[in-house]
Amino acid sequence: MLKDRTALVTGSTSGIGLGIARALAREGANVVLNGFGDPAEIERLRAELARQHGVTVDYAAADLAKPAEIEAMIADIEKRRGGVDILVNNAGIQHVAPVERFPTERWDAVIAINLSAAFHAIRCALPAMRRRNWGRIVNIASAHGLVASTEKAAYVAAKHGLVGLTKVVGLETARSGITCNAICPGWVLTPLVQKQIDARAAQEGMTPEQARLALVSEKQPSQEFVTPEQLAELVVFLCSPAADQVRGAAWAMDGGWTAQ
Numbered sequence: 001m002l003k004d005r006t007a008l009v010t011g012s013t014s015g016i017g018l019g020i021a022r023a024l025a026r027e028g029a030n031v032v033l034n035g036f037g038d039p040a041e042i043e044r045l046r047a048e049l050a051r052q053h054g055v056t057v058d059y060a061a062a063d064l065a066k067p068a069e070i071e072a073m074i075a076d077i078e079k080r081r082g083g084v085d086i087l088v089n090n091a092g093i094q095h096v097a098p099v100e101r102f103p104t105e106r107w108d109a110v111i112a113i114n115l116s117a118a119f120h121a122i123r124c125a126l127p128a129m130r131r132r133n134w135g136r137i138v139n140i141a142s143a144h145g146l147v148a149s150t151e152k153a154a155y156v157a158a159k160h161g162l163v164g165l166t167k168v169v170g171l172e173t174a175r176s177g178i179t180c181n182a183i184c185p186g187w188v189l190t191p192l193v194q195k196q197i198d199a200r201a202a203q204e205g206m207t208p209e210q211a212r213l214a215l216v217s218e219k220q221p222s223q224e225f226v227t228p229e230q231l232a233e234l235v236v237f238l239c240s241p242a243a244d245q246v247r248g249a250a251w252a253m254d255g256g257w258t259a260q
């Protein structure tokens, strides 16, 4: 379905982003991976994806906290592939602390990576999408883009901001073949969440098993994690012609979290 399209998935060396990159490659898109990690492991992933799906897979090392590196990454993709057709703004970090003790440096980093990076990537990628009158922008927000939790001031602010940005871009592209939507996942068991489970187990004297169940049950009525594979299929749907009129949406996949 996505043969000859070029997809950039930010933060795709791990977790949800990697699941999305795999699904887009399976659909025939050429993929650009991005994110941190062990260079040998990233190269292994890159080669594996290319071999499994017969598509071109590149890796861009841009640090998304730095707007100049985002600009350079997208300019480079445009030079080599004509432009980004599918932009998945997925890279994200978390920091947990009460607001009055929230380190200002962590606030700046969370806003830069979880919100401003999406703005920079969108503004740089849009002109080439407009030239071809086709594009898909999918912002990976969160249930925390729709509702709040304590001790996540920067994350909740960034994700609410990302949902707002999605609506604006959805409107500004409404009369074109470009769509912009957000996906709002509930808990997904990735390294980002494992850190929170480990912290809870240590604080509350629980086993990792108990901490995992406590974390997911507290917010998610299904008491089950969402998987990267399920989220990736929603991205594939948003890239399909059936989703041509899904615009500016914030689509929850959260085991019922935000239905409460």
Ligand code: NAD
Pocket (backbone or CB within 6 Å): 010, 011, 012, 013, 014, 015, 016, 017, 034, 035, 036, 037, 062, 063, 064, 065, 090, 091, 092, 093, 113, 114, 140, 141, 142, 143, 184, 185, 186, 187, 188, 189, 190, 191, 192, 193
């Ligand atoms: P993860 O920690 O497994 O992956 C994050 C990815 O972002 C990694 O590839 C990492 O290298 C990359 N990254 C981090 N900082 C970066 C930077 N400065 N520049 C470039 N890449 C950077 O996390 P995940 O759980 O897969 O999260 C992916 C997205 O999904 C995030 O935006 C997160 O907020 C969102 N999300 C996650 C959950 C969850 O429960 N895991 C729930 C809702 C939303």
